[in-house]
Amino acid sequence: MAxxxxxxxLVRRPATTEPYTSYGSGRGSxxxxxxxxxxxxxxxxxxxxxxxxxxxxxxxAAATETGVTAAGEGMYVTFEGWPGFDLELNTxxxxxxxxxxxxxxERGDGEDRVQFATVFIPLGGLSYFFQRLDQYAAENTRSGxxxxxxxxxxxxxxxxxxxxxxxxx
Numbered sequence: 001m002a003x004x005x006x007x008x009x010l011v012r013r014p015a016t017t018e019p020y021t022s023y024g025s026g027r028g029s030x031x032x033x034x035x036x037x038x039x040x041x042x043x044x045x046x047x048x049x050x051x052x053x054x055x056x057x058x059x060x061a062a063a064t065e066t067g068v069t070a071a072g073e074g075m076y077v078t079f080e081g082w083p084g085f086d087l088e089l090n091t092x093x094x095x096x097x098x099x100x101x102x103x104x105x106e107r108g109d110g111e112d113r114v115q116f117a118t119v120f121i122p123l124g125g126l127s128y129f130f131q132r133l134d135q136y137a138a139e140n141t142r143s144g145x146x147x148x149x150x151x152x153x154x155x156x157x158x159x160x161x162x163x164x165x166x167x168x169x
Contacts, residue, residue, distance in 0.1 A: 032082040034153055037146055041137035044155060048126055048133075051077050051160040058160070073123035076102065076161035081115040081154055083108070091132075091151040092117050098125040118161045 055075030081087040093101030103118045121129075135147040146152075 032085045032153060034146075034149070038137050041133045041152065044152065044158060045130060045133050047158050048077070048129055051075065051158060052126060054160040074125065075121055077119050077121055077158055078161040079117045079119060079155050080157045080159075081117075082156045083114050084111040085115075085154055087115050087117050087154050088151045089117060091148075092119050094128070098122050099128055114156075 052075065059073075079087055079092060087104075089101060089104060093099060098121065100120045101117060102120050105116045105118075107114050107116070132148040132151060136149060136152040137146075139147040141147055
């Protein structure tokens with residue numbers, strides 16, 4: 001057997017405890033400063049309801065002008081992030097729910113960079129977002145933070161998407 005001639009660490013005084021300090025940024029990218037919960041949730045809810053009304057008006061106008069009704073009922077909504085912060089994209093495209101992430105674009109550079117996510121929301125699919133907005137405004141997690149804060153606090157605004165018209169042949 002080999003000789004055991006390695007150095008050892010000997011602690012000659014009793015151990016003490018110190019408070020834990022995390023130097024990591026946590027999961028995901030950093031979040032913007034927390035807005036006033038109730039006001040932010042109410043503003044996003046009003047913007048979502050306005051987008052729903054705009055989509056209904058566009059569908060009705062398209063049906064009147066062309067005489068053709070849409071094959072699928074729903075709308076495209078653009079979520080705008082805060083400058084310098086990323087949207088939580090996996091919450092905008094949940095696998096078990098109806099909304100579907102279609103496209104992600106960015107404008108600007110560095111701290112002025114703003115991320116935009118276009119999401120298709122089928123008719124009645126806004127309830128997914130309304131539920132999260134209500135929980136964000138009124139409920140806390142076990143650790144005392146607002147529920148769905150990582151999703152909601154990253155959204156600066158939302159509106160009906162302006163999709164480019166298809167090119168004609």
